[in-house]
Amino acid sequence: MLRLQPGWRCCFPLVLLAGLALPTPARAGDEVTISVIAILATDKDKVIEPKIECIAKEVKKLEEAQSLTGFRIGREIRTAITVNCKEKIELVDGQVMHVLITRKPDKDNWVQLKITPPLAGPVTYECICGKFFPILTRYQTDSKQRLILAVRIQPCGKK
Numbered sequence: 001m002l003r004l005q006p007g008w009r010c011c012f013p014l015v016l017l018a019g020l021a022l023p024t025p026a027r028a029g030d031e032v033t034i035s036v037i038a039i040l041a042t043d044k045d046k047v048i049e050p051k052i053e054c055i056a057k058e059v060k061k062l063e064e065a066q067s068l069t070g071f072r073i074g075r076e077i078r079t080a081i082t083v084n085c086k087e088k089i090e091l092v093d094g095q096v097m098h099v100l101i102t103r104k105p106d107k108d109n110w111v112q113l114k115i116t117p118p119l120a121g122p123v124t125y126e127c128i129c130g131k132f133f134p135i136l137t138r139y140q141t142d143s144k145q146r147l148i149l150a151v152r153i154q155p156c157g158k159k
Contacts, residue, residue, distance in 0.1 A: 030083040032101045032111060033154035037132070038075040038091040040145040045070040055134050055150050065136055068146060078154075091118065095139055097149060098122075105129055105156035117149055129156035 039052055041059070048056050048071045056071040074092040081087045086100045095118040102124065103112035109129040116122045119138040127133050132150040139147040 030104045031080040032083060032104055032156075033078065033080050034089075034099060034101075034113075035152045035154060036077045036089055036091070036097065037073055037150040038077075038095075039148040039150060040072055040074040040092065040141065041065070041068040041148055042070040042143075042145045043067045044144075047072065049073055052150070055132055055148070059134050059136060059148055062136060065146075065148075071148075074145075074147070091149070092147065093139075093141055095147065099151075105153070109156045111153045111156070113151075113153070115151065118147065127153060129153045 037052065037055075039055065041056070046069045052071055052073060056068075059065045059071075060068060075090075077089055077091075079087070079089070081099060081101050083101045083104045086098055089097045089099055091097055097118065098116040100114040101111065102114055103126075105111050110126050111129060112124070112126045114122050114124040115135075117135050117137045123135075125133070130152065132152045135149040135151065137147045137149060141147070
């Protein structure tokens, strides 16, 4: 399991610190709001939508993404997910991501979730509410645009 450390203003780096956490029991009916931005990246242009500039900047630091220069939003999704209930989120081109909130926000606003992005196995990690976690997937559209996911648990409570 990965535990993401806060420190970036708008998004987390993809290189993470590993950590351990003891799960907090969830009550039936607990819901958490999640936002997912499906970003399509290309090396064919240099247009970056302003809303995702900080995510693009972090993704371009990765060796396998350095050739990507253009970033646009393919789809934005915001939905409430019941804790411990697996949900399917539709992205672009029929691709889906499965999400399971395994622990609701604790007193410090840390949430644990398990996601399964397209063409990848499940990843369990912890993050603090209100920050995007970018995921570079292996999926490419017919026009060779790379799918990047930015996942954020909505701001939960005050620290």
